Amino acid sequence: MSKPSELPFATTLLVRDTCLCLHAQRAARALARRFDEALRPLGLTNGQFSLLMSLNRPEPPSMRPVAELLGMDRTTLTASLKPLERRGLVWVEPDPEDRRSRRLHLTPAGRAVLAEAFPVWRDTHAAAEAGLGEGEADRLRANLARLG
Structure with a gap:
């Protein structure tokens, strides 16, 4: 059996310090915590707020455009809708067409x-x-849009 290759600790530090994905995830988690805390008195998470806001349209949307806007798959969207349905904030119906x-x-x-x-x-x-x-906020949004 061969010995598995090992990466030097310096590689770990390089990834820690330069990985765009890691830095974006850390920033997203910090922002999410900030908004979760602010919205907690209303019984909402930041994700639920975003989902509710995505439904605030002149005509009720179907699942696909909402899932695309929120960057999630339909299964995740369905699961995210359940607590909002139980609270009576959202209702889902078959599309008549x-x-x-x-x-x-x-x-x-x-x-x-x-x-x-x-x-x-x-x-x-x-x-x-x-x-x-x-x-800087406009610059950050523009840079994130280029990555997305």
């Missing part, structure tokens, strides 16, 4: 909690942007 597809609706309670959550999001978001410095 294509019974295989589902339409996602905000309920009146969902609209109310979203309206209450928006100022919390706005203030938390403004504080996060301010921490980056003048013009």
Whole structure:
């Protein structure tokens, strides 16, 4: 049996210090914690807020565009909808034009909690942007969009 190859610790440090994926994940987790904490009094996570906001449209969307907007697969979206359905914030119905597809609706309670959550999001978001410095938030969004 051959001895497995070993990487020097310096390689670990190189990845730690330069990996774009690692740095993006760490930043995303830190931002998620910040927004989760801010939205907790409303009983929402940042992911639930984003999902509810993605449903705030003139016409109820089907699952595909919502999943694409949120960067998740349909199975994950379905699982994410369940707690919101149980709380009466969202309801899902078959699309009348294509019974295989589902339409996602905000309920009146969902609209109310979203309206209450928006100022919390706005203030938390403004504080996060301010921490980056003048013009840096736009630059960060542009750079992230190029990677996505």
